[in-house]
Amino acid sequence: MSLEVNGHKTYAYTGNHAFDACLPTVIFIHGAANDHSVWALQSRYFAYHGHNVLAVDLPGHGKSAGDALNDVATFADWVKALMDAVGIEQAAIVGHSMGSLIGLETAARYPAIVTRLALVGTAIPMPVTDALLETSAANDHAAYEMINVFAHSPRAQIGGNRLPGAWMMGNSMRLMERSANGVLHADFTACNSYRGGLDAAKKTKCPVLLILGQRDLMTPPRAAKEAAASFSNARTVMLDGTGHSLMSEQPDAVLDALIDFLRPKNVTAA
Amino acid sequence: MPAPKTYQLDTLSLHAGQQPDSEFGARAQPIYFTTSYVFPDTDHAASLFNMERAGHVYSRISNPTNAALEERIAALEGGVGAIATASGQAALHLAIVTLMNAGSHIVASGSLYGGSHNLLAYTLPRFGIETTFVKPRDVDAFRAAIRPETRLLFGETLGNPGLDVLDIPRVSEVAHEAGLPLLVDSTFTTPYLMRPFDLGADLIFHSATKFLGGHGVAIGGLLVDGGKFDWDKSGNFPTLSEPYEGFHGMVFTEESTTAAFLLRARREGIRDFGACMSPINAFQIMQGMETLGPRMQRHMDNTRAVVAFLDKHDAVEQVVYPELPSHPDHELARKLLPNGCGAVFSFELKGGRSAGRKFIESLKVFSHLANVGDAKSLVIHPATTTHYRMDDAALRAAGITEGTVRLSIGIESAEDLLEDLSRALRASQKA
Ligand SMILES: Cc1ncc(COP(=O)(O)O)c(C=O)c1O
Numbered sequence: 001m002s003l004e005v006n007g008h009k010t011y012a013y014t015g016n017h018a019f020d021a022c023l024p025t026v027i028f029i030h031g032a033a034n035d036h037s038v039w040a041l042q043s044r045y046f047a048y049h050g051h052n053v054l055a056v057d058l059p060g061h062g063k064s065a066g067d068a069l070n071d072v073a074t075f076a077d078w079v080k081a082l083m084d085a086v087g088i089e090q091a092a093i094v095g096h097s098m099g100s101l102i103g104l105e106t107a108a109r110y111p112a113i114v115t116r117l118a119l120v121g122t123a124i125p126m127p128v129t130d131a132l133l134e135t136s137a138a139n140d141h142a143a144y145e146m147i148n149v150f151a152h153s154p155r156a157q158i159g160g161n162r163l164p165g166a167w168m169m170g171n172s173m174r175l176m177e178r179s180a181n182g183v184l185h186a187d188f189t190a191c192n193s194y195r196g197g198l199d200a201a202k203k204t205k206c207p208v209l210l211i212l213g214q215r216d217l218m219t220p221p222r223a224a225k226e227a228a229a230s231f232s233n234a235r236t237v238m239l240d241g242t243g244h245s246l247m248s249e250q251p252d253a254v255l256d257a258l259i260d261f262l263r264p265k266n267v268t269a270a
Numbered sequence: 271m272p273a274p275k276t277y278q279l280d281t282l283s284l285h286a287g288q289q290p291d292s293e294f295g296a297r298a299q300p301i302y303f304t305t306s307y308v309f310p311d312t313d314h315a316a317s318l319f320n321m322e323r324a325g326h327v328y329s330r331i332s333n334p335t336n337a338a339l340e341e342r343i344a345a346l347e348g349g350v351g352a353i354a355t356a357s358g359q360a361a362l363h364l365a366i367v368t369l370m371n372a373g374s375h376i377v378a379s380g381s382l383y384g385g386s387h388n389l390l391a392y393t394l395p396r397f398g399i400e401t402t403f404v405k406p407r408d409v410d411a412f413r414a415a416i417r418p419e420t421r422l423l424f425g426e427t428l429g430n431p432g433l434d435v436l437d438i439p440r441v442s443e444v445a446h447e448a449g450l451p452l453l454v455d456s457t458f459t460t461p462y463l464m465r466p467f468d469l470g471a472d473l474i475f476h477s478a479t480k481f482l483g484g485h486g487v488a489i490g491g492l493l494v495d496g497g498k499f500d501w502d503k504s505g506n507f508p509t510l511s512e513p514y515e516g517f518h519g520m521v522f523t524e525e526s527t528t529a530a531f532l533l534r535a536r537r538e539g540i541r542d543f544g545a546c547m548s549p550i551n552a553f554q555i556m557q558g559m560e561t562l563g564p565r566m567q568r569h570m571d572n573t574r575a576v577v578a579f580l581d582k583h584d585a586v587e588q589v590v591y592p593e594l595p596s597h598p599d600h601e602l603a604r605k606l607l608p609n610g611c612g613a614v615f616s617f618e619l620k621g622g623r624s625a626g627r628k629f630i631e632s633l634k635v636f637s638h639l640a641n642v643g644d645a646k647s648l649v650i651h652p653a654t655t656t657h658y659r660m661d662d663a664a665l666r667a668a669g670i671t672e673g674t675v676r677l678s679i680g681i682e683s684a685e686d687l688l689e690d691l692s693r694a695l696r697a698s699q700k701a
Contacts, residue, residue: 037526150274159338164336165354170350171528
């Protein structure tokens with residue numbers, strides 16, 4: 001769907017479904033220099049299984065207009081504005097990498113609107129190396145090249161994709177290359193400067209799921225440990241042999257963890 | 271800080287797209303010789319059909335052996351993915367039908383493999399798709415031939431039969447200015463000699479029958495998507511950017527930002543036209559690709575030796591090879607094909623048809639047949655075989671003469687090839 005948020009044309013993938021006020025909503029938030037398509041399989045599943053789905057393109061990313069925002073708090077306010085624009089009061093949020101920080105900050109700022117929070121490939125805090133900050137500031141292609149290697153497990157760099165005929169390394173490179181100049185650096189600035197993560201974790205009231213890749217070099221699992229212990233109600237699913245690109249490296253395992261976390265359980269007939 | 275390295279061609283040729291089999295640890299790529307796949311449960315089945323989960327349903331649409339091959343060629347080309355097809359012809363057809371409808375138009379190089387020319391010049395017009403052919407060296411002619419209904423520019427990396435080098439950087443610029451993609455047939459060059467996506471091409475196809483397989487045992491095609499073309503922005507491709515009734519109203523450019531083309535090609539083209547590759551062929555082509563680098567280097571070493579030999583030989587009027595200064599694309603070839611201009615080329619024998627016949631019949635190592643890109647050296651004399659009904663004027667119009675001989679240089683011992691050619695050339699001049 002295409003809508004206006006804070007005066008900018010904004011795109012959210014809905015899995016071909018019109019919004020249904022009777023259904024719960026899941027918001028999927030992508031990471032740095034990515035767009036909604038990183039959630040293709042998972043978001044489509046929920047759209048066809050009893051949920052409204054908003055897999056957003058963040059401002060300045062994908063099909064959404066506006067400048068890229070360079071801090072997590074502003075992104076969180078944007079998520080609230082998005083929900084207002086769509087007219088929903090509550091949603092579950094699933095975020096990857098930078099998107100996980102945005103989800104976390106949204107849950108801390110607006111506890112009443114976030115029902116559940118899934119953090120996929122997260123580190124709290126999420127420092128970014130000087131090499132990546134510098135190369136991204138210079139819009140140097142080397143930044144994408146570094147990310148592409150760091151963000152895929154050794155196995156994923158060889159391939160054997162579950163999605164027939166898709167070459168993961170090529171896909172993720174081409175997706176990043178679509179970003180306008182400055183977008184990656186703004187995203188990394190947002191990640192690097194976000195200091196409130198552990199406080200936000202303590203403030204978060206809703207159930208939290210962390211899905212981590214055991215071989216993730218971008219957001220290594222140990223970097224999520226302290227935060228995981230700071231939530232009042234959090235569970236961690238660790239995916240063996242998986243790098244930072246969890247949704248493409250292990251699409252079914254990520255989906256199964258999300259289904260288990262988000263699907264209403266023990267629904268009793270009225 | 272230097273960017274960390276990704277794997278290079280020879281490593282990817284052996285490994286890309288394949289992990290040791292999880293059941294038994296098989297190191298070689300297993301041949302999944304099956305039509306279909308058992309669903310764990312009905313929910314899982316529904317999710318597979320609806321593209322909510324990754325996996326295989328039916329081998330016309332996808333197969334694990336084919337998928338490994340598809341991933342491997344995509345890795346070698348630096349694309350986002352690929353589809354294996356029944357033949358090179360099927361790959362070209364799949365690219366075209368995925369992009370356009372009746373009423374659409376193609377601008378193509380006139381120097382094409384005969385089969386591609388037949389499809390574009392005679393067969394597709396029956397379905398309302400017209401092609402304008404232009405001289406591949408004339409970049410402005412590509413531009414001038416573009417019409418509002420044009421949907422594709424197409425050429426071979428090395429054209430047939432004169433080895434015209436397609437100026438991919440400039441032709442792709444013309445295409446992109448018009449919001450159109452450039453498709454190239456990279457059969458003669460393979461990713462070892464050229465990576466067309468790096469030069470500006472948007473889609474690549476191969477007749478994998480040729481150098482990729484290398485053994486001459488399996489027919490197959492590969493269609494690769496570079497993932498750079500912006501189908502939405504172009505506005506020329508409603509098959510990709512508007513809802514498709516045939517798949518629950520899916521909008522392919524919403525579903526996949528980088529691989530919308532491949533998604534439609536698989537979900538419609540392979541599904542409905544059905545020109546899929548057999549997993550046996552996929553295995554055989556992968557076996558060939560494992561040695562692509564060493565083979566291509568040997569093809570090039572032998573080709574250079576043969577070209578140098580023929581170029582100096584008294585019985586030879588002319589050798590047509592872009593590495594020779596006499597070739598019109600010599601400079602362009604130095605830029606785009608520094609590692610070689612392929613192993614298929616023609617030369618002009620003195621003495622006309624009878625010399626040609628004698629030459630062919632005197633060869634012992636070269637096989638006389640209608641194929642190229644085998645590990646074995648091949649030869650054909652068009653004036654006495656494929657084009658034997660044509661008079662000299664008609665031959666000339668097709669870019670050949672009665673003395674034209676086409677060679678596909680294999681990877682035998684170079685001395686044996688030179689000796690074979692030397693003897694046959696001598697015999698031809700006694701005719
Ligand atoms: C340059 C070129 N393209 C395409 C093809 C067609 O490929 P196939 O025979 O695999 O259908 C050929 C076959 O000779 C070829 O030489």
